[in-house]
Amino acid sequence: xxxxxxxxxxxxxxxxxxxxxxxxxxxxxxxxxxxxxxxxxxxxxxxxxxxxxxxxxxxxxxxxxxxxxxxxxxxxxxxxxxxxxxxxxxxxxxxxxxxxxxxxxxxxxxxxxxxxxxxxxxxxxxxxxxxxxxxxxxxxxxxxxxxxxxxxxxxxxxxxxxxxxxxxxxxxxxxxxxxxxxxxxxxxxxxxxxxxxxxxxxxxxxxxxxxxxxxxxxxxxxxxxxxxxxxxxxxxxxxxxxxxxxxxxxxxxxxxxxxxxxxxxxxxxxxxxxxxxxxxxxxxxxxxxxxxxxxxxxxxxxxxxxxxxxxxxxxxxxxxxxxxxxxxxxxxxxxxxxxxxxxxxxxxxxxxxxxxxxxxxxxxxxxxxxxxxxxxxxxxxxxxxxxxxxxxxxxxxxxxxxxxxxxxxxxxxxxxxxxxxxxxxxxxxxxxxxxxxxxxxxxxxxxxxxxxxxxxxxxxxxxxxxxxxxxxxxxxxxxxxxxxxxxxxxxxxxxxxxxxxxxxxxxxxxxxxxxxxxxxxxxxxxxxxxxxxxxxxxxxxxxxxxxxxxxxxxxxxxxxxxxxxxxxxxxxxxxxxxxxxxxxxxxxxxxxxxxxxxxxxxxx
Numbered sequence: 001x002x003x004x005x006x007x008x009x010x011x012x013x014x015x016x017x018x019x020x021x022x023x024x025x026x027x028x029x030x031x032x033x034x035x036x037x038x039x040x041x042x043x044x045x046x047x048x049x050x051x052x053x054x055x056x057x058x059x060x061x062x063x064x065x066x067x068x069x070x071x072x073x074x075x076x077x078x079x080x081x082x083x084x085x086x087x088x089x090x091x092x093x094x095x096x097x098x099x100x101x102x103x104x105x106x107x108x109x110x111x112x113x114x115x116x117x118x119x120x121x122x123x124x125x126x127x128x129x130x131x132x133x134x135x136x137x138x139x140x141x142x143x144x145x146x147x148x149x150x151x152x153x154x155x156x157x158x159x160x161x162x163x164x165x166x167x168x169x170x171x172x173x174x175x176x177x178x179x180x181x182x183x184x185x186x187x188x189x190x191x192x193x194x195x196x197x198x199x200x201x202x203x204x205x206x207x208x209x210x211x212x213x214x215x216x217x218x219x220x221x222x223x224x225x226x227x228x229x230x231x232x233x234x235x236x237x238x239x240x241x242x243x244x245x246x247x248x249x250x251x252x253x254x255x256x257x258x259x260x261x262x263x264x265x266x267x268x269x270x271x272x273x274x275x276x277x278x279x280x281x282x283x284x285x286x287x288x289x290x291x292x293x294x295x296x297x298x299x300x301x302x303x304x305x306x307x308x309x310x311x312x313x314x315x316x317x318x319x320x321x322x323x324x325x326x327x328x329x330x331x332x333x334x335x336x337x338x339x340x341x342x343x344x345x346x347x348x349x350x351x352x353x354x355x356x357x358x359x360x361x362x363x364x365x366x367x368x369x370x371x372x373x374x375x376x377x378x379x380x381x382x383x384x385x386x387x388x389x390x391x392x393x394x395x396x397x398x399x400x401x402x403x404x405x406x407x408x409x410x411x412x413x414x415x416x417x418x419x420x421x422x423x424x425x426x427x428x429x430x431x432x433x434x435x436x437x438x439x440x441x442x443x444x445x446x447x448x449x450x451x452x453x454x455x456x457x458x459x460x461x462x463x464x465x466x467x468x469x470x471x472x473x474x475x476x477x478x479x480x481x482x483x484x485x486x487x488x489x490x491x492x493x494x495x496x497x498x499x500x501x502x503x504x505x506x507x508x509x510x511x512x513x514x515x516x517x518x519x520x521x522x523x524x525x526x527x528x529x530x531x532x533x534x535x536x537x538x539x540x541x542x543x544x545x546x547x548x549x550x551x552x553x554x555x556x557x558x559x560x561x562x563x564x565x566x567x568x569x570x571x572x573x574x575x576x577x578x579x580x581x582x583x584x585x586x587x588x589x590x591x592x593x594x595x596x597x598x599x600x601x602x603x604x
Contacts, residue, residue, distance in 0.1 A: 045549045048475075052554065053561035055082045055472035061172050061187035064194035065089040065152045066096020067138060068441035071117060071457045072193060072464070073147045079465050082472065086185065087193075088156040088174055094142045096195050098135040103218040103240060103404070104227070105247025106131040107280070109359075110452045111273070113302050114309065117141065117454060121298065123288045127273065128280045161190055163436055168477040168546070170437065189468060192440040203235055203407040207385035214402040218244060221404075229253045230401040233390060235382065237263060239359070241406030246365035255375045256390075256398060258382055261507055261515075262350035265337075265363035266330050272308060273301075277333070279364050309451040313525035316356045316449070316500045323501065326355040337367035344370060347379040353504030359449055424520055425490050427481035427540070428532065430460055436478035436544075437471070439464045445493050447522040447529045449502060459530050467536050475546040475554045485540040496523035 040046040060076075062069055065087050076085060091099055108115050108131075112124035115134065120141055125133060142148060153174075159182070160173040170190040175182045200219035202208060208215070216222055218240040227248055233256040234245050241257070242265065249255050271278040283291075291298045314322035331349055338344045348370075350357070370377045376398075383391035389399040426432065429446035430439050441460050442448060470476065497503050502519040522529050547553040563569055567583050575582045 043549065045547075045553075048547075048553045048556045050556045051559040051561045051564060052556050053473055054554075054556065055469070056475060057082050057084070058189060058468065058472055059084040059086070059169075059187040060189040060191060060468070061158075061170065061185055062087040062151075062191045062193050063158045064096060064192070065094040065142075065147070065154075066098070066193065066195055067454065068193035068195065068457050068460070069096075069152075070094065070138060070141055070145075070147060071461050072191065073151055074117075074119065074141075074145060075461050075465060077145075080468060083468065085151045086187070087152045088158050088185075089152055089154050090157040090177065092154055093139070094148065094152065094154075095135045095138045098131050098138060100200075100219050101131050101221070101240070102223045103216075103221040103244050103406070104251075105243035105245075106218070106221075106240070107243060108134060109239070110309070111305050113298075114305050114452045115454060118458060121295075121302075123291055124283065125288075126280055126282050127275070165478075168437075168544075188471070189437045189439070190435075191464065192438070192443070195441070201407065203405055205235070205382060205385055207387075208403075208405075210387050211385050211389075211403055212387045213389075213400060216402070216404050218404065218406045225402075227251050227402065231256075231389075231399065232402045232404060233257070233398075233400045234404045234406060236406035238406060242363045242366045244404060244406055245369050246363065249365075249369035249372055249375060253374065254400075255369070255372070256378070256400065257370070257375070258378045258380075259344070259348050259370075260379070260381055262348055262353075263358070263506075264330050264350060264355045265334060265348075265367055266355065273305065277337075277364065306452070306455075310525070310527055312356075312450045315354070316502065318354070318499055318501060318504075323354050323356075330355050334367060339371045341371055343379065344377065350506065353506045354501045356449065356501040357504040357506035358508030425483075425486050426520070427486040427489060428537075429522060429529075430463065430533075431481050431486075433481050433483040433486045436480040438480075439467070444520040445490065445522050446520075447524075447526050449521050451526050455530070456526070459533050463533050463536060470536070470538070473554060474551075477544045477546045479538075479541045479543045481540050482542050493521075493523040494518060497521060 039049075060083055062072060062085065069087055069089075073085065073087075076083060093099055107126075107128050109128065111127055112129040112133075113121075115129070116122060116137065122137055122140075129137075148154065155177040157175045157177055158172060159175050162171045162173075163169075164171050164186075167186075169186045169188055172185045172187065172190065173182060174185055200217055202217065214222070214225060216225070218236075228251055230252050231254040232248065232252045234241055234248075235258060237245070237257065237259055245255065245257055266278070275281040291301070314320060315326040317323060334349055335345055338348070348367075369375055378392060380393035383393055383395065385391075385403070386397060389397060390403075391397050424444045426444035429443050430441070432438065432440075432443065439460075441457060442453075447456060467479070471479065497519055500521075500523075502508075502521050505515050507515045508519070524532075543551075545551045545553070561567075562571070566585055568575065568579070568585050571583060576586050579586050
């Protein structure tokens with residue numbers, strides 16, 4: 001039975017059913033049950049006078065109100081009971097990366113129709129939607145469900161979290177960014193929904209902060225600044241840089257950029273339905289109305305695209321036919337779009353790694369921009385930044401009005417909720433041995449490299465909710481994956497990844513910007529990952545119970561909550577067709593006994 005009613009208090013998902021039931025009216029006095037049976041044994045163990053299935057009160061604190069946080073809120077309301085939720089979000093609104101990233105050309109590399117919650121599909125304006133439209137979608141979801149009022153404290157930053165083993169709670173240090181006040185919160189469960197790309201960084205270039213013109217980072221972009229007619233330098237050619245350069249090249253008077261290492265530049269994912277050369281396009285009003293009028297066909301359309309996304313893992317395997325075909329196709333396309341420029345072809349097209357070593361960069365218009373008349377593309381490192389511009393590798397100064405740094409994020413997995421100073425050890429991407437009752441949306445070794453993030457968010461949410469429910473019902477104080485289990489998973493992942501393009505010598509954020517680092521990517525396809533996370537593997541956990549004397553105390557007084565809360569107590573036989581609420585005790589037909597009872601039969 002889903003919870004759709006308003007909440008009792010902000011941040012609280014209420015219990016269902018009758019909590020003042022007859023099973024709790026029993027009396028225990030001087031160690032004796034009311035019928036005279038002992039309630040406490042000689043070792044001090046006492047029967048818990050509540051039915052099996054009772055869900056104890058838990059408090060959950062979440063870091064971040066991006067796409068993952070919103071999915072958790074929605075599904076917690078539908079599937080959890082008796083849980084208080086508090087989310088702390090450092091920004092002034094929800095949306096995470098789509099709130100922060102507003103640089104020119106910022107868009108998703110996944111078709112819009114597959115970059116949305118399955119429980120809340122919408123009609124999109126473009127095949128690959130821009131950051132504003134994606135954020136507007138997330139904001140609509142938040143507004144429709146009133147998530148901020150119920151769960152979120154905006155402009156609040158989590159500074160540190162420490163586990164209190166005595167109480168079985170996380171002690172979380174929070175800062176009110178605007179007010180400056182610091183305070184502590186406590187929760188049995190702590191969830192990191194802060195995402196992977198949320199800690200942007202300036203490049204380490206001499207003189208950068210002495211520049212007197214307009215200095216921007218793509219993750220902290222001034223949307224109101226007009227680039228028209230300006231002389232602009234863009235530093236960085238990852239996904240952000242590629243999109244930004246393609247978007248601004250025709251707008252600026254002069255564009256400078258640097259290609260320091262080879263990259264594969266392809267069209268976006270799922271090109272079958274895209275425009276020419278994988279280009280973006282606007283849906284027509286006729287197409288959008290047809291999708292509104294035909295929800296089943298809309299689902300089919302999404303499934304066709306998702307099927308294409310799920311097959312991309314094949315070209316990640318080194319030496320595979322798919323890998324060779326992807327390399328050949330991409331090289332031909334890049335040569336054509338670079339106008340066969342020998343200098344750029346030599347510097348840009350990779351020779352020692354295949355497509356997929358880094359997440360394929362959706363670069364419609366980027367390669368063409370590099371060969372435009374108003375673009376200068378350097379292939380040697382920048383010298384330094386000056387107050388008026390920069391000095392190139394040959395010592396020549398170039399004056400510019402604007403410097404845009406598209407230099408990415410810190411993906412070293414070091415943060416307030418995850419501080420591993422040596423080798424990164426992960427348990428299936430969502431938990432860490434050293435952290436009890438702690439879960440992450442896409443921690444180390446998550447399937448980040450291909451496909452839409454939204455189906456993965458749904459899988460993490462479902463898994464976390466199952467674990468929280470088990471903690472409530474079985475009165476679990478703490479649970480964490482055993483260290484040796486996580487080490488074995490990481491060992492398997494590191495070995496398997498040697499057969500993938502991800503370990504090839506390219507610089508990628510999978511390896512925190514390093515060329516030869518160990519990628520912290522899931523060792524398999526998205527379908528492989530989702531199958532593994534279908535259900536929690538509790539055999540991998542160390543579990544501590546609230547009752548140190550007996551782990552089975554949750555069995556309680558011998559009754560089940562189903563017997564007391566109005567649900568169907570014969571559900572195992574199936575549900576009657578006329579039952580409006582399927583799992584609710586039906587009102588039985590009195591005529592059954594009149595017709596089928598023995599009293600209606602004539603005596604023989």
